[in-house]
Amino acid sequence: MTMGGGSPRITGKPCRTSLRVYFILLACFPNVFMPAAAAASGNSTTFSNPETVSSGQHQDSNHYYGSTTSASQDERLSVFSLNYYHVQVPFEITLWIVLASLAKVGFHLFHKLSTYVPESCLLIIIGLLVGGIIFGAEVRSPPVMSTDVFFLYLLPPIILDAGYFMPGRLFFENIGTILWYAVIGTIWNIAGISLSLYGICQIQVFQLSDITLLQILVFGSLISAVDPVAVLAVFEEIHVNEQLHILVFGESLLNDAVTVALYHSFKELCQMRTIIAVDIFAAIAQFFVVSIGGVVVGIIYGFVAAFTTRFTQNVRIIEPLFVFLFSYLSYLTAEMFHMSGIMALIACSMSMKRYVEENISMKSSTTIKYFMKMWSSVSETLIFIFLGVSTVTEKHEWNWAFVCFTLLFCLLWRALGVLVLTWIINKFRKLLVTRKDQFIIAYGGLRGAICFSLVFLLPSHVFPRKNLFITATIVIIFFTVFIQGMTIRPLVAFLEVKKSNQQRPTVGEEIHIRLFDHVLAGVVDVCGQWSHHNLRDKARKFDRSYLAKLLIRGKEPKNSIVALYKKLELKHAIEMAESGELSKVSSSASLLGKIPKEVQNISSDELKNMKEILAKSLYRIRQRAPSYNRHSLPRETAENQVKEILIRRHGSLRDSMRSTTRARKSGAVKSRPFPQSQSARIPSRAPKRNTAFTVGEDINSETESLQLRNLSQSIIGSGSRQSPNRMEWTNEVKAEDSRSNSGRDEGGRRQALMPRVRFSQPESQDCESGRNRQGFVEIAPADQIEEDTHEEDHEIDDPLLRKPK
């Protein structure tokens, strides 16, 4: 996956020459090393295709420095010995991965190039170079990516990554269309391409008449499938709108079922001597088994994984492992039964995600995300490089007619297919697939490594013209990846296809969407008519009442609104902590998770997490701020404290919203450090009676309103020890009512709303309630914070209750 990299631009001559040197070294690196090392010991590489002629020249050389030669003499102890054989396999694998990663690094340094040429193309070119060098240097075929390696090791991480981060809602909203394109579209393509190619083969002139119909069908079934890897690689860079993206991408994933089924069926049929009608039916039935079986296998493993994570709260460190292991197992199990491994993997990751994310810790979640992205990125890079390397082989057979017509028919039938299918499916859709979308869908039908591997898998004795197929496949892949991949970006711009607006998800939107869902479901119920909303509602209900109870640890499943809210808060907290700013609020996330009334045990893991976050930031703790001891929450203040924290949160949320919408005025919007001086307290003015502290203006007690006040009028200004950058936010807690106010900095700048200590009101008030309103919760672990640079003013034993003195 291409990860957006903010890498510095390389300009200037010395940099460019250094880059060139770098690339040359890159290409030579494996090539120089491997033959040298391979000469020292003699083995064929792991990646060689079993069918390639293994390097016979190395068979007999067997130099071991340590091996005994003849029994007559003793070998002296060798001070320095080389045993490449011992480490060859892992060594070469690692070398390839290093090559791939260095190539990726190289591209992102060389900015200009990657804007015009998609990364996949560049990687193939590098692969071609390396393959060429190996070929030229050793006069033997370079290691070809064996289909086993591809299907078992390189493909699963990419599919897993795709499935885990698939936008579920969008996917299921469009599932009908996606399935329509994937199944019917692929069958249309296969039929069209195969039959027209067969017609071409019948023409004597082209010397192709020895290819039977069944062989053509096998070839057609492997060449028609849109490849998810290639689609992902290209579409990730062009950022079309989500609906279009999900259509193309979903189609590329789900057509695997059709491909696998038909490919295997036709291949088997090829090898049979006679074909009877039962076989045809068996082939059709096999399609259903392949697809539905794959999905079932995936779902089973997904639920097993979710169930397992329910019990892992004490061994958090291996939680990510379960996600990966079970997904991989589902893939392997499906492959074992000749079912669609891709569909199993997608089903597994999608079904697992929702429950696993609830059960595992934040760290595990981050780990999973990063590892997945890393592995899929490496996989994708390796695939493309190998594609390049494997092209340089002696096994090509060129036939102008076959290759050209294959290419022509692939494009033609895809375009026709998309047109016809869209015309039909638009009758059933409300959000129509426009002409532009259709063009992009047709144009985005890239072929990639899957068909390449499948063509290598063909048995030679059944397919005498296998090399021809290989050549044709490679040409198709290169054409689609290079030509279509390179031109799709300018085409998207030219056609003004709607792009995605990558915005942060907001809580408000989530609320609106949920409300809207319910409204729609309700109205549909009132009308008494069935619609797919019923299905979605029923699925949600089922999920909530049965699945969630079974698979999620903890009492109740979280609502999506709450989940999103907490996620945003947590993300904010971490961002703030990382930026070195105030991070008091960071613990609010953990607070949120625990309903204040119940004092739950915090796992040491999370405690350590918090400690780290706190330790990172050199915030100056307000001295009078009560240090919050999460293990002993006094009940009466719990509510208010959490509220305070949340309100702080809102300030930063506002900040981030502001920064994204660029409505920022001057002034940093990030959180403000708290005043250092320990005695910086806000003298309480004569506020309203029931409020601890108002920021100046009158509070409208009738309406609940957020008041954005200019703090210049606030009392803060009067505080002499006030640091000028303070931001205020007061929370007025009435007896029964609670409102939130936000304050502004006195400089008139909009600033993040940081909570400030709310002081108890004048002592005339009820002291209890006064203390109750103190909200400045300082989240500190029970033990001392390490960076106790600030003056300690904590005379008060009860950490939560502080009285300003």
Add this chain to the structure above:
Amino acid sequence: MGASPSLSAREIRNLADSTSFSSEQIEILHRRFLHLTDGKTTMSRNSFDNVPDLDTNPIKSRIVNAFFDGRNLGLRSKERVDEITFENFLTTLSFFQHVEDTHPKEDLEFCKVEKLKFLFRMYDTNGDGKITLEELREIVDELLSKKTTTDLTSSSIADAAMLEAANICMGQTETDEQYDGITFTDFLQIMRDLKIESKMHVRFLQMDTTAMCTQ
């Protein structure tokens, strides 16, 4: 279903003209209307108890109120009526019709605004034209199931949502203003990206499937 006073052809035609439903759809909906009202010509609030699936809907009361809301029915005032006729029923349901892309742009825009107004009225229960923090809190309360959250979380979520709205809508204004609530224009701005109005349609069937589907 009881004795069903069916509509005359002329009535159907009138209704079809005014609400742009087709005649078959009107007939089917009329049958549904009668089913819900047990044969009476007007519908009251407890007619909606005949819809079993609606009970599990967390915002059932809002939906029911939407049918009785004067503003949705085209009345001037914002008070609630107690009984609605079939025509009122159809009027409310017409907010959920699908608007073809073939209509002229102004019509499309008008329909979109109308649909969003319907949604807005769902939020704004007291009808003052603004979604205040309290109203938002109520909504969040309803949307979240009571078991999992406390009032605290829901109110803080509402606060956060209001803050976001304030940020979006007040981003360019003075610092000194008081943000009372989300007005309709703000609402439009917030909803602009979500494109909810394009999903706000129910497929009103041409054929009667009520016999086939279980209620």
